[in-house]
Amino acid sequence: MILRSPLLDQIKTIRHGFGTQSEPIPGVTLKHWADRPIWKQIHGTEISRVHQSGQNCGSVDALVTQIPQLPIAVVTADCVPLLFAHRSGRSIAAVHAGWRGTIARLTEKLWDLLIQEGEHPREWVAAIGPSIGPCCYEVSPELIENFKSKFPEVDPARWNPRERMLDLGSLHREILGKIGLGSIDSISACTRCSEKPTFYSYRRGDRESRQYSAIIIDPEF
Ligand SMILES: [Zn+2]
Numbered sequence: 001m002i003l004r005s006p007l008l009d010q011i012k013t014i015r016h017g018f019g020t021q022s023e024p025i026p027g028v029t030l031k032h033w034a035d036r037p038i039w040k041q042i043h044g045t046e047i048s049r050v051h052q053s054g055q056n057c058g059s060v061d062a063l064v065t066q067i068p069q070l071p072i073a074v075v076t077a078d079c080v081p082l083l084f085a086h087r088s089g090r091s092i093a094a095v096h097a098g099w100r101g102t103i104a105r106l107t108e109k110l111w112d113l114l115i116q117e118g119e120h121p122r123e124w125v126a127a128i129g130p131s132i133g134p135c136c137y138e139v140s141p142e143l144i145e146n147f148k149s150k151f152p153e154v155d156p157a158r159w160n161p162r163e164r165m166l167d168l169g170s171l172h173r174e175i176l177g178k179i180g181l182g183s184i185d186s187i188s189a190c191t192r193c194s195e196k197p198t199f200y201s202y203r204r205g206d207r208e209s210r211q212y213s214a215i216i217i218d219p220e221f
Pocket residue numbers: 132133134135136137190191192193194
């Protein structure tokens with residue numbers, strides 16, 4: 001099975017899904033999966049604009065395209081996958097944000113770029129996919145302090161519900177709200193402890209396997 005955002009589902013030409021252990025590559029993108037770009041995620045802040053099928057994007061953690069029938073995706077096993085689409089269905093983006101990408105403000109960097117190019121965040125829909133939840137994501141007190149100093153504009157109660165527990169999905173909801181995204185969906189299943197569905201989880205021990213979160217502009221689906 002895959003998980004889907006009801007808000008993204010409302011956009012007629014967009015197909016998307018957040019993969020799980022039983023369906024790591026969302027089936028809705030399989031018809032065009034061979035056309036996906038080649039990319040390597042490095043917990044960095046580089047962004048690639050995808051123009052053609054099979055494009056080698058190098059080391060990037062965010063992808064953007066306006067090309068129909070060309071799926072873009074990110075792979076995760078606890079990190080936060082984010083999928084975006086313009087309400088008209090003409091443009092899409094995907095982001096991989098673990099704690100490093102979040103603290104380095106990859107999502108904000110993507111939106112700085114899109115806004116420079118004339119996009120209006122309020123015309124876009126965002127979906128925050130399943131990631132490790134505040135139930136399971138214990139980090140060092142130093143990292144919590146680091147987040148507090150890097151995000152002075154966000155109330156820590158939003159993303160640090162208990163001592164040492166980090167809620168990256170909720171922090172992203174705050175970040176996207178401040179950027180001005182028109183509509184934001186959160187799929188809050190925890191990749192580490194959810195049983196139905198189950199996910200690949202780095203913290204639970206999956207070192208090689210991951211699930212894809214994928215999105216495609218497909219007017220002919
Ligand atoms: Zn959990």
